[in-house]
Amino acid sequence: MLYPVNEVFETIQGEGVNTGLPSIFVRLQGCPVGCPWCDTRQTWEQFPENEVTPEQVLQTDGSVGRWAWYNSAALLAAFTAQAFSAKHVVLTGGEPCLFDLTELTQALNRAGYSTQLETSGTFEVKCSEATWVTVSPKIAMKGGLTVKPQALKRANEIKHPVATSTHIEQLDALLEGVDLTGKVVCLQPISQKPHATALAINTCIARNWRLSVQTHKYLQID
Numbered sequence: 026m027l028y029p030v031n032e033v034f035e036t037i038q039g040e041g042v043n044t045g046l047p048s049i050f051v052r053l054q055g056c057p058v059g060c061p062w063c064d065t066r067q068t069w070e071q072f073p074e075n076e077v078t079p080e081q082v083l084q085t086d087g088s089v090g091r092w093a094w095y096n097s098a099a100l101l102a103a104f105t106a107q108a109f110s111a112k113h114v115v116l117t118g119g120e121p122c123l124f125d126l127t128e129l130t131q132a133l134n135r136a137g138y139s140t141q142l143e144t145s146g147t148f149e150v151k152c153s154e155a156t157w158v159t160v161s162p163k164i165a166m167k168g169g170l171t172v173k174p175q176a177l178k179r180a181n182e183i184k185h186p187v188a189t190s191t192h193i194e195q196l197d198a199l200l201e202g203v204d205l206t207g208k209v210v211c212l213q214p215i216s217q218k219p220h221a222t223a224l225a226i227n228t229c230i231a232r233n234w235r236l237s238v239q240t241h242k243y244l245q246i247d
C-alpha cells in the first residue's frame with residue numbers, strides 16, 4: 026500500500042508517555058479535522074501539484090506541504106539510507122488514520138522497529154497489535170468530525186490538548202462510560218501558553234493524570 030508522506034526525520038519524541046525516546050517520525054499528508062491551533066497546517070491538503078519524488082521529501086523539512094508516495098519497503102530503505110539509529114517509529118501527520126496502517130506497522134515491527142501512532146481519533150484506528158496508539162481527541166473542530174468509540178477503545182494513551190476549562194469539560198463528557206483500565210490520560214497545553222500550562226498542571230494534580238508538555242518546542246528541536 027502507498028502512503029502520502031510529508032516528511033521523515035529522526036528526533037526525540039517530545040510528547041506523551043514516550044517523551045525522551047529517540048524516534049523516527051513519519052508525517053503523512055492530509056487532515057480534514059481543522060484544529061485552529063494546529064502545529065502542522067502544511068499537512069492539511071494533499072494538493073496534486075505538491076507531489077514530489079521520495080528523495081525530495083527526505084531533503085526538505087516538511088514545513089511546506091510537499092509530499093511523496095512511499096510504501097513500507099521504500100520507507101525502510103529510506104531509514105537505512107539516512108543511517109537513522111532510532112528503533113521507534115512514530116506515524117503522525119496530518120491524520121495518519123485516514124489510511125489503513127496495518128500492513129505498514131506490521132512491516133515496521135517485523136523489521137525490528139516499535140511503532141506508535143499519533144491520531145485525533147476521528148477515524149477508525151487500523152494498525153498492528155503491538156503499536157502504541159496515542160489518541161489526542163479532537164472535539165467540536167471546524168471539520169465537524171467526531172471521535173470514534175473504536176479509536177478511544179484502542180487507545181493506549183489519551184493525550185488531550187487543553188487551553189481552557191471548556192476543554193476539560195469536553196474531555197470529561199467524552200470519557201464518560203469509557204473503560205480507562207490500562208490507559209494513560211495526559212493533558213497537553215496548547216501552544217505553550219502560560220494559562221494553558223497552569224490549567225494542565227493543576228488538573229493533572231487534581232485528577233492524578235499525566236502532564237505532557239511539547240518538550241521539543243522548549244528544546245527548539247524538530
Ligand SMILES: C[S@@+](CC[C@H](N)C(=O)[O-])C[C@H]1O[C@@H](n2cnc3c(N)ncnc32)[C@H](O)[C@@H]1O
Binds near residue numbers: 063
Ligand atoms: C500535529 S498532530 C498530528 C496527529 C493527529 N492529527 C492528531 O491530532 O493527533 C500531533 C500532536 O500534536 C498536537 N498538537 C498540534 N498542535 C498543537 C499545539 N499548537 N499545541 C499543543 N499540541 C498540539 C496534537 O493534539 C497531537 O497530539
Ligand SMILES: Nc1nc2[nH]cc(C(=O)O)c2c(=O)[nH]1
Binds near residue numbers: 039143
Ligand atoms: N519531537 C517531536 N515530538 C513529537 N511528538 C508528536 C509530534 C507530532 O507532530 O505528532 C512531534 C513532533 O513534531 N516532534
Ligand code: SF4
Binds near residue numbers: 056058
Ligand atoms: S487533527 Fe491533528 S493534524 Fe489535524 S488539524 Fe488537528 S492537530 Fe492538526
Ligand SMILES: [Mg+2]
Binds near residue numbers: 065
Ligand atoms: Mg509536532
